[in-house]
Amino acid sequence: MKQYDAIFIGSGHAAWHGATILKQAGKSVLIIEKDLEGGTCTNYGCDAKILLDGPFEVLHKSNRYQGIGKEGDFTINWPQLMAYKDAVTNPFPQFLNGMFQRLVFDFIKGHSQLTGEHTVLVNGEEIYGENIIIGIGAREARLNIPGQEFLKDSRDFLSLHALPDRFVMIGAGIISLEFASMMALLGKEVHIIEFTSQALAAYHQDYVATVVADLEKQGVQFHFNQAVASVEEVAKGYLVKTQNGLALEVDYVLDATGRVANVENIGLKSLGIEASARGIKVDDHLRTKYPHIYVSGDVIDKTVPKLTPTAIFESKYIAGQILGNQEAISYPAIPNLVFTLPRIGQVGVTVKEAKANENLQIIPYKYGQASLFETKNEKDAEITFILDENKHLVGAELISDDAEAILNMMTLIINQKITGQDLGNMIFAFPGVTHAIISQLGAVMR
Structure with missing residues (x-):
């Protein structure tokens, strides 16, 4: 049986930063990844979003000078922009794979399953880890409604090479408002359906109201206190119906109702490790019930913001724990930014x-x-x-x-x-x- 000082399940920011520290300290390290090297943020999350956001930010800022110095139109070519995004992000997995090789990490592509306090099964092989770090993140939630197979998520949206004209975005959270901010500047028809009475509930509502009002001026329609009941395929797109009788015919339906932790089918239940859709329960040292099984990043059940910088902080903290630090985790103030316009x-x-x-x-x-x-x-x-x-x-x-x-x-x-x-x-x-x-x-x- 192969043996390592640390096995990281997942290769995103919740994993490789801590893995680097351990490797530089002379520890043997294995990283296991079933998807793309680098995880969600690197490949189809934060990085892709900010690459697409750039010209929209410039356009939004330039509009402040309309009539006081700005003349003419600023045109965004979405297919060109998407090609640019792909050219930047598509090489990331290969780049990270090369980085892992230079750092002399062992790397395996495959699905991981915990079989014991120190063992992981991957591709039919059981491997021993003195320490195991779970950093497999979260995924988009999917509404359990008739027609759910027609729903798209943020990963789908960030790979759209041709834009439809009419959108429904379900949920008035970060994803919907960020994407709506871009689509509104392109003159697209955008409807946002929200189950509650407000958008971006975790943020200062005076400021949220300013963003909502600005989007409404650009034609975005908000439908609060509405729950989506079904999505049907029709001749010219999709028909979205709510429980209150609203019916909207659109070309694209984005489900942005939240994220759920990736806790299924990795052996947690068999080991008695407590977990839910919110994530895996940990103590103040980011440990499960087993002192050598740690959890990092968005797959943790936690109250602090689930952000890339938080995952990096936790990954480095766990490396410190393995190297002898005994202090409980203490989070600094964590900045949280919504990329609306x-x-x-x-x-x-x-x-x-x-x-x-x-x-x-x-x-x-x-x-x-x-x-x-x-x-x-x-x-x-x-x-x-x-x-x-x-x-x-x-x-x-x-x-x-x-x-x-x-x-x-x-x-x-x-x-x-x-x-x-x-x-x-x-x-x-x-x-x-x-x-x-x-x-x-x-x-x-x-």
Whole structure:
């Protein structure tokens, strides 16, 4: 029987970062993957989405100058854009495979099944691992309704080489609103059907309302408090019906109702490892009931955001555990960004949480209006600071095309406990949107 110090089930960000650390420390490492090397984010998730998003972001920003410097149309050629995306992402698995070889990882393509506390069965061979790390992520949920075979998911959408004209997107979460932001700029007919009464429920609803209103101005139709009952194939596409009697004939139906952890058929039940659609239960060291079986990434049942950077953090943490670190995991503030147009961002304590805590101070700042020359005419840009009783920044929520850079700056300030005096003793580039925000933050923190 082959033996390894660590077996990683999955080859995405929840796995290979920690595997690299262990290999560099002299450990023997095996990675097992049944799909493409690199997992969802690398091949048909985050990377593909941001590659397609680029020209839409440029178009969205340029529209702020319509009538004050911008003339003519900015045309997006979707087939060319998709070909560009494919040219960038298609080589990723081969590149990662080569990287694994250079790092001297053993790598096996196949389905894994746990057969014991230290053993994994793959392609008919049982292999021993002193430590086993499960990092097999999650997949798109699929509604259990008549006609579910006609539903598409985000992976399908991100591989569309020819765009249909009429969309139904089921669910008003991140995926639907990000894709709708792109399709609206192309003039497509978009309907979003949401079971509840609001979109992006986890984010500051004042900012969500701005994005929803902007999408509605572009023709996107929201149908709240509606549950999809069935999808039928008709002569010119698909007929989507809801339980409340709404009927929409469209060309494409996207099921964006959430994600479920990949916990089936990997031997968890036979070993008594607790798991559900939310993920695998772990302790504060990311261990299952067995001290040498760890879990990393989106397949964990957890309350912190299921994001690529979180998976990387967990993968590195597990490597540290195997190398002798005994400390329980402690997550820093985790920035969370929705790639709508404009973006919505959040890090640390939310506005909703702050409203329930009288010791926290909520300070909104409409910097888009206050510093128009620095925001490039983005009038609706706004950030809300959340300060504790010591005037330390503990949270921030914002809406802005420049949310990524601002959010990362806020994350740094929160995690490093930078004070208002600290900010006042620093010099930042001017003019620029981060300068405007940091100047205001430094003032309110004093």
